[in-house]
Amino acid sequence: MQKGELLYEGKAKKLYATDDENVVWVEHLDQATALNGLRKEQIIGKSALNNQISSIMFEKLNAKGIKTDFIEMISKTEQLNEKVEIIPLEVVLRNRVAGSFAKRFGLEEGEVLRNPIIEFYYKSDALDDPFINDEHVKYLGIATDDEIADLKKETLKINEIVKEIWASIDLSLVDFKIEFGRNKAGEIILADEISPDCTRLWDKEGHHMDKDVFRRNLGSLTDVYDEVLRRLQGV
Numbered sequence: 072m073q074k075g076e077l078l079y080e081g082k083a084k085k086l087y088a089t090d091d092e093n094v095v096w097v098e099h100l101d102q103a104t105a106l107n108g109l110r111k112e113q114i115i116g117k118s119a120l121n122n123q124i125s126s127i128m129f130e131k132l133n134a135k136g137i138k139t140d141f142i143e144m145i146s147k148t149e150q151l152n153e154k155v156e157i158i159p160l161e162v163v164l165r166n167r168v169a170g171s172f173a174k175r176f177g178l179e180e181g182e183v184l185r186n187p188i189i190e191f192y193y194k195s196d197a198l199d200d201p202f203i204n205d206e207h208v209k210y211l212g213i214a215t216d217d218e219i220a221d222l223k224k225e226t227l228k229i230n231e232i233v234k235e236i237w238a239s240i241d242l243s244l245v246d247f248k249i250e251f252g253r254n255k256a257g258e259i260i261l262a263d264e265i266s267p268d269c270t271r272l273w274d275k276e277g278h279h280m281d282k283d284v285f286r287r288n289l290g291s292l293t294d295v296y297d298e299v300l301r302r303l304q305g306v
């Protein structure tokens with residue numbers, strides 16, 4: 072497979088074309104951002120950790136019958152993905168009170184929700200990724216009613232699978248953000264990544280094992296991601 076022209080550069084990865092029009096070459100970057108890119112730091116080693124963690128998670132999801140864009144990991148920092156058109160939605164699922172949910176409703180972090188809560192954010196750097204509801208999603212032409220229902224159903228299914236994986240390595244899945252894309256056949260499939268960059272994970276002692284270490288200046292981000300990868304490789 073040949074690496075072609077740069078198609079897109081995001082906050083944490085670069086996407087390149089390949090000699091196959093249906094395949095993109097993804098390179099994870101040693102960069103961490105917070106506050107929608109306002110705070111940006113280079114963190115050596117983060118790209119290899121995220122790429123490996125996300126590859127393992129996507130492989131496990133594929134094995135459970137979830138359709139994803141993941142094809143294969145080709146180096147510690149790179150993977151091949153099926154080309155998709157990303158749906159401009161950040162789909163957040165929450166199992167416990169934390170982060171912006173705690174802040175918005177003036178709640179303490181930690182409580183387990185009676186049932187998972189799904190939220191949509193409109194992916195737009197210019198607008199700071201605003202919180203939007205189903206009607207907005209429909210109005211903006213992002214997805215139809217049926218597609219919104221499918222996105223939610225798939226997100227709940229993904230939650231059940233990844234919650235079990237994280238629990239098997241003694242991590243409580245607090246919340247996560249995922250993204251979906253449309254492939255050439257028009258199917259909506261899981262895309263982007265599943266890593267501690269976009270997933271809140273708390274260990275048995277309540278330590279943050281995710282990007283909150285960076286957001287809240289709690290110590291070495293790579294030490295924590297390294298521990299997550301080490302545990303995942305053991306299962």
Ligand code: C5P
Pocket residue numbers: 161163169170171172200246247248268269270271282
């Ligand atoms: O900040 P908030 O509580 O809304 O985040 C919910 C989940 O979505 C967290 O796991 C966080 O890491 C993830 N997230 C993300 N990218 C964003 C916003 C949130 O990955 N732009």
